[in-house]
Amino acid sequence: MALVRTRIIALAVLVSVLATSLFAVPLGAAVLDRLLGKERGHLVRVASEVAIDVADEMETDSPIDPDELTDVGDDGEHVTAAVFDETGDRLAGTAPDHDLDVLEQALDGAVRSGSDGDLLIAAVPVTHGEEVIGAVLVTEDRADVLGEVALIWAAMAGLAVAAVTVAWLVGRRQARRLAQPLEDLEESARRLGEGDFSVRSRRGGIPEIDAVGAALDATAIRLDDLLARERAFSADASHQLRTPLAGLRLRLEAALEQTDADPRSAIAASLVDADRLEAIIGELLTLARAGQAGQADRIDLEALLGELASEWAARLALTGRDLAVRIDPGAPEPYASAAAVRQVLAVLVDNATVHGRGTVTVATREASGAVAVDVSDEGPGLREASGLLFTQQADRHDGHGVGLALARRLAESGQGRLDLTQAAPPVFTLLLPPTPMAARNEEGAAAASSAAR
Numbered sequence: 153m154a155l156v157r158t159r160i161i162a163l164a165v166l167v168s169v170l171a172t173s174l175f176a177v178p179l180g181a182a183v184l185d186r187l188l189g190k191e192r193g194h195l196v197r198v199a200s201e202v203a204i205d206v207a208d209e210m211e212t213d214s215p216i217d218p219d220e221l222t223d224v225g226d227d228g229e230h231v232t233a234a235v236f237d238e239t240g241d242r243l244a245g246t247a248p249d250h251d252l253d254v255l256e257q258a259l260d261g262a263v264r265s266g267s268d269g270d271l272l273i274a275a276v277p278v279t280h281g282e283e284v285i286g287a288v289l290v291t292e293d294r295a296d297v298l299g300e301v302a303l304i305w306a307a308m309a310g311l312a313v314a315a316v317t318v319a320w321l322v323g324r325r326q327a328r329r330l331a332q333p334l335e336d337l338e339e340s341a342r343r344l345g346e347g348d349f350s351v352r353s354r355r356g357g358i359p360e361i362d363a364v365g366a367a368l369d370a371t372a373i374r375l376d377d378l379l380a381r382e383r384a385f386s387a388d389a390s391h392q393l394r395t396p397l398a399g400l401r402l403r404l405e406a407a408l409e410q411t412d413a414d415p416r417s418a419i420a421a422s423l424v425d426a427d428r429l430e431a432i433i434g435e436l437l438t439l440a441r442a443g444q445a446g447q448a449d450r451i452d453l454e455a456l457l458g459e460l461a462s463e464w465a466a467r468l469a470l471t472g473r474d475l476a477v478r479i480d481p482g483a484p485e486p487y488a489s490a491a492a493v494r495q496v497l498a499v500l501v502d503n504a505t506v507h508g509r510g511t512v513t514v515a516t517r518e519a520s521g522a523v524a525v526d527v528s529d530e531g532p533g534l535r536e537a538s539g540l541l542f543t544q545q546a547d548r549h550d551g552h553g554v555g556l557a558l559a560r561r562l563a564e565s566g567q568g569r570l571d572l573t574q575a576a577p578p579v580f581t582l583l584l585p586p587t588p589m590a591a592r593n594e595e596g597a598a599a600a601s602s603a604a605r
Contacts, residue, residue: 156334157327164323165316172312180308184301188272191297192265195231195274195290198224200263202233203278203288206244210235211280216244224290233290235278247289258287270294333361340368349376397429402470448566450587451486451493453516453525454479460494461514464501468512471505478515486523486584488566493525493584496570499559500527500580507531508578525582526573533576541572 205220221233221244234245240259248271254264258275261284265274271291278286333356343351349372353365400422407418457477465475486493497514504512510530517524534541542560556570559582563570569583 157324157331160327160330161320161323164319164326168316168319172315176308176312180305183304183308184298187297187301187304188267188294191292192272192274195272195292196263196265196276198231199233199274199276199288199290202235202290203276206235206288207278207280207285210237210243210278210286218244221245229292230296231290231292233288235286235288237286238284243286245289247291252289255287255289258289259284267294272297329356330358330361332356333358333365337361337365337368340365340372344368344372344375349373349379400426400429448487448489451488451490451584453483453486453523456490456494457497457514457516460497460501464505464512464514468505473505473509474511476511476513476515478513480515480517483516483518483523484586487587488568488584492562492566493582496559496562496582497525497527499555500582503555503580504529504531504578519583521586522569522583523586525584526579527582528574528577528579530577533574533578534572535575542570 202221202224206216208214209216216235221235224231224233232245232247234247235243236255236259237243238259240255248268252268252273252275254266254273254275257264258277261277261279263274263276265272267273268291270293272294273289273291275287275289277284278288333354336354336356340351340353351372352369355362355365403418403422407413407415457479461475461477468475501512501514504527508529508531512527512529515526515528517526542556560570563582563584567585571581571583573579573581
């Protein structure tokens, strides 16, 4: 970024020098021309005054007093004057008279001014009535005028230096203002590349750079969310797969111990468990990609529980326990993700199987503006507060934290709710939103249209 700052400052100074030069050079030439013109006009006035003073002497052919031709002009000026007759002969004075066109023009009756080398010249005719009887020539060294011009040019040069200095200071400030946000973006990009997704870019007040920073922040948020979902999927998958893997292992170990028994039944049951594992992995992947909400749709709870009941009953039978499923025929059908509901119920039944006692009951009922699914057992209950049960803690000795945290997250992602509604014996209640009236009306209309056909 140091190179960027240097380039910005150099560009600002270069533009300032170029603009100052384009403005100052013509202005300096104009000042010189104006001062020279002003001085020539002044010399014409001095010559006119001398012509008035010597007109009477020239008319009477009297000698011209040399004092009248000395100390002419203002104080501090080195002006010389000379008087010439109508033939161009010098009568008095010290002004040069070689190759002076202005003198000839003055003898012809014209007032003229000009330059001759390093001299500024002015010539004025001396008249008597309508007759030109001579001319007065005054000169001044050009260096006298250039001294004043040099002072003005020096002042202009000082202003130019001041302008370039201001441009340098402004360039430094702008370079710092532009480079600092870019340096912050560079640092943010570096930290993001190192895996720090909490990085956020500071705003520098420059819309274009701030837009890049906002895009970088959005990328960091998306990557952070993606990583969180991947981590959550890893934790959820490991928890959800642990129980069926344990059952599969137990069944295979039991088949190995019974060497005289037909292994085909154990193999068939293991294949069922493998299918269940594959289904669980697919559902968890679907939920992870969909942000844990899944595709919401109308759910036939009776069919869903009937599909899962045989599996749950078989697992409970291994421990000598029973499963009871109670369906309320008057309860409306819920509107949620079937994959999410299946995983939530799997967590609740697994917890009741591992940590509970007696019969596990899964019952559906109608609640206030919702469909409730209660999962209970006949165990002694839970001592912990409901809020702690749903905290994800992978190191808990009872194993409740990870599964219940996943179950609550899945329920809330589909506009549902999971709570411990009774501590002893434990009852977990899953509340699901009912099918929207608009969806039911559309389904009814579609069914009626199909019947009419």
